[in-house]
Amino acid sequence: MNWEQLLSLRRQGDTGKRLRTEQDEARLGFEVDYDRVIFSSAFRSLQDKTQVIPLSKTDFVHTRLTHSLEVSVVGRSLGRMVGQALLKKHPQLQDTHGYRFNDMGAIVAAAALAHDIGNPPFGHSGEKAIGEFFKNGQGKEYRELLTDKEYQDLVSFEGNANGFRLLTASREGVTGGLRLSYATLGAFMKYPKESLPKKPTSHIADKKFGFFQSDTSFFKEVAGELGLKATGEGEDISYSRHPLTFLVEAADDICYTIIDFEDGINLGLIPEDYALEYLIKLVKDTINTKKYQEMPFMEDRISYLRALAINTLIQDAARIFMENEEAILKGEFSVSLLDKSKYKAQISDIIDLSVEKIYQSKEVVEKEIAGFKILSDLLEVYTGALVRTKEERASNYDKLLLRTLPSAIRSTSGSYYELLLNASTYVASLSDSGAVDIHNKISGKQL
Numbered sequence: 001m002n003w004e005q006l007l008s009l010r011r012q013g014d015t016g017k018r019l020r021t022e023q024d025e026a027r028l029g030f031e032v033d034y035d036r037v038i039f040s041s042a043f044r045s046l047q048d049k050t051q052v053i054p055l056s057k058t059d060f061v062h063t064r065l066t067h068s069l070e071v072s073v074v075g076r077s078l079g080r081m082v083g084q085a086l087l088k089k090h091p092q093l094q095d096t097h098g099y100r101f102n103d104m105g106a107i108v109a110a111a112a113l114a115h116d117i118g119n120p121p122f123g124h125s126g127e128k129a130i131g132e133f134f135k136n137g138q139g140k141e142y143r144e145l146l147t148d149k150e151y152q153d154l155v156s157f158e159g160n161a162n163g164f165r166l167l168t169a170s171r172e173g174v175t176g177g178l179r180l181s182y183a184t185l186g187a188f189m190k191y192p193k194e195s196l197p198k199k200p201t202s203h204i205a206d207k208k209f210g211f212f213q214s215d216t217s218f219f220k221e222v223a224g225e226l227g228l229k230a231t232g233e234g235e236d237i238s239y240s241r242h243p244l245t246f247l248v249e250a251a252d253d254i255c256y257t258i259i260d261f262e263d264g265i266n267l268g269l270i271p272e273d274y275a276l277e278y279l280i281k282l283v284k285d286t287i288n289t290k291k292y293q294e295m296p297f298m299e300d301r302i303s304y305l306r307a308l309a310i311n312t313l314i315q316d317a318a319r320i321f322m323e324n325e326e327a328i329l330k331g332e333f334s335v336s337l338l339d340k341s342k343y344k345a346q347i348s349d350i351i352d353l354s355v356e357k358i359y360q361s362k363e364v365v366e367k368e369i370a371g372f373k374i375l376s377d378l379l380e381v382y383t384g385a386l387v388r389t390k391e392e393r394a395s396n397y398d399k400l401l402l403r404t405l406p407s408a409i410r411s412t413s414g415s416y417y418e419l420l421l422n423a424s425t426y427v428a429s430l431s432d433s434g435a436v437d438i439h440n441k442i443s444g445k446q447l
Contacts, residue, residue, distance in 0.1 A: 001329045003086065003093055005227035006242060007103065007183050012168065012176030012218070021098035030106035033184040034072075037114045040178060042166045043068070048431030049121055051260065062263055064116050067255060072113040074314060075251035079108030081318040082247060089325070108247045110180070111187035115252055118163025120428035121435045122371030129375040130157040130424050138380045142387070145416040152195035153212045154420060160190050160210050162428050168218055171408055186226045186242035190249060192219075193231075193238030203334040204249075205231075205241045212421060229331040240331030243321075250317040250337040257338075258309045261350050264358040265302055272298050276305070278353065282346045283308040316341050374439045375427055381442055382423040386412055390419060404438070 009018035009029045023029055037043055046065035062070075083104030086093065093099045120126030133139040134154040143151055153161070167185065168177040180188075191210040193200075200206055211219040216237065223230075229240040261278075264270040279302075280287065286308050295301045317337045324340070327333040338347060358364065382405065385398035390412035394402075402410050409422045430438065 001227050001229055001240065001243070001331070003090060003329075004097060005225070006186065006244070007093075007097075007099060007107070008181065008186075008225050010182045010225055011179045012221075013179065018181075019098070020103070023098075028103070028106060029181055030103055030110060030184060033110035033178075033180045034106065034113060036178045036180060037110055037117070037167075040117075040166075042117050042429065043114070045429065045431050045434075046116060046119075048433050049116075049119065050123065050432060051256075051263070062259060064119060067259070068113055068116050070259060071115060071248075071251045071255045072109045074254055074310060075112030075248055076105045076109035077314050078105075078247045078251055078318055078321075079244065080105035081314070082321050085318070085322045086325075089322075104244065107181075107183050107187050108244050108251070110184045111244070111248045112251050114163060114167060114184075114188055115190070115248055116159065116163070118161070118166050118428065119159035120157075120162075120375065121430050121432045122368060122375070124159075125368035125371050126375060126428065127157050127159055129372040130379065130428065131155045132372070133376050133379045134420075137376055139383060139420070142383070142416065142420055146420075147213075147417075149194060149196045149213050150417040152198070153209075153417075154424060156195055156198070156209070157424055157428070158191075158195070158208050158210070159428070160208060161195075161212050161215075162425055164189065164211050164219065165215055165425060166429075168215065182222050182225045183242075183244075185222050186228065187244040187248055189219075189222070189242060190245055192223060192228060192241060194236065197236060200236075200238070201334075204336055205334075206238065214418065214421060231331065241328075243325070243328045246321060246328060246333070246337050247317070250313075250321075253336060253338045254310055254313045254317070257347055257350055257354075258306055258313070260358060261354050262302055262306050264354055266299070267358075269357045269361055270353065272302075274353065275302060278346070278350050279305040279309055281349070282343055283312055286312060313338070313341070313343065313347075316343060371432075371435075374435050377439055377442070378427050378430075378435065379423060382427065383420055386419040386423055387416065390416070401442070 009020065018029065046068055047063055049064035051062040051064055051067040080101055083101030086104065087101055120130060131154065134142065166177070167180055167188065170176055189210050191205055191208040193206060193209050194211060194213065194216065195209040220237065223239045226242060228242060231240055232238040261270065261275065265272060265275045283305060292301060292304060295304065320337045320340045324333050338344065341347060381401055385394065385401040388394045388398050389402060405426060409426050412419060
């Protein structure tokens with residue numbers, strides 16, 4: 001892979017090439033990507049999707065929206081740092097093609113801003129709930145109507161694939177969705193493969209999948225424009241990652257490792273003494289002990305350590321990227337950047353404690369159980385109504401249900417796969433409280 005292709009400014013529907021040297025510096029194309037994401041309705045819905053504690057009413061707990069903004073800030077710093085190093089190593093990018101170091105920062109920031117845009121309500125349990133409905137719930141009756149890959153899209157429902165769909169799906173009168181640059185879409189594509197075969201290798205890019213069968217054609221177009229290395233065998237579709245994806249992933253890893261940990265402390269799930277011990281191990285080389293000891297309040301001490309920890313990991317991730325840039329361009333770098341971090345032991349300790357004290361806490365488990373029930377019930381009524389309408393055996397209740405769906409999803413003229421995927425992506429688009437509200441209405445609990 002080469003940087004000239006990887007930094008493509010092309011957008012869906014373009015008939016000509018967009019050159020960096022012709023860009024308006026006051027309105028750079030990669031920065032337009034950021035604007036389009038932040039003004040989208042899908043991004044706004046993240047304000048009511050909680051990052052750590054599903055349905056939490058606590059003000060200081062991060063939502064998916066605040067998490068995404070923070071990941072974007074970290075990603076911008078990572079992109080700029082790497083951008084400066086890349087231009088020194090590949091001066092033709094600036095001298096011949098006109099790229100600047102902040103271009104990489106803008107690409108990573110926009111992709112990082114969108115990285116959770118396709119996630120269902122109730123955190124990662126939302127993905128599992130949708131998949132479980134089709135694998136072991138009422139939805140398994142649709143298995144015979146689908147190809148293997150179509151069925152796998154549903155039983156392994158993936159927020160990353162749904163995100164690509166949200167960013168690129170055409171609607172009547174709106175071609176190409178948000179029409180982001182292909183460079184930003186490439187950086188967003190964390191798992192550039194289809195749902196089958198499942199985990200064909202141990203490479204980090206093969207861990208999950210990044211597009212639904214319905215989006216295959218455009219996904220291949222983006223990969224081809226960027227010059228991503230094809231890795232699939234036979235008719236199976238998969239590619240090497242866009243190099244900047246590693247920076248988007250690192251920004252996410254840094255934020256959820258440190259900030260979820262901070263949320264756990266503020267919620268009282270992790271004792272302060274534990275937190276200080278674990279974070280100080282991570283920042284012992286940069287901490288100003290005198291400044292730290294002069295802070296009387298826990299919130300300020302934790303905030304100071306969090307800022308130092310994030311900066312420490314940003315510096316380390318940028319170093320790892322540049323040391324492995326050639327392997328990354330060849331598609332041979334097979335792990336996340338933080339897996340190579342010199343702070344890996346400290347990161348693992350923090351994550352292990354977060355899993356024990358936060359992700360497996362009684363409050364989280366109870367709310368995730370509620371989320372499973374809510375999403376399963378919504379999928380049951382909506383998929384049933386769509387399928388029965390397609391088969392001309394809809395009940396009056398089915399007809400009423402369809403009137404509550406967005407007009408673009410009500411149509412039953414498509415294949416069974418399209419109907420089931422539309423129902424799944426609609427449910428995934430709901431906010432936490434939106435899903436609860438609709439569930440209450442269909443259950444007769446709210447008028």
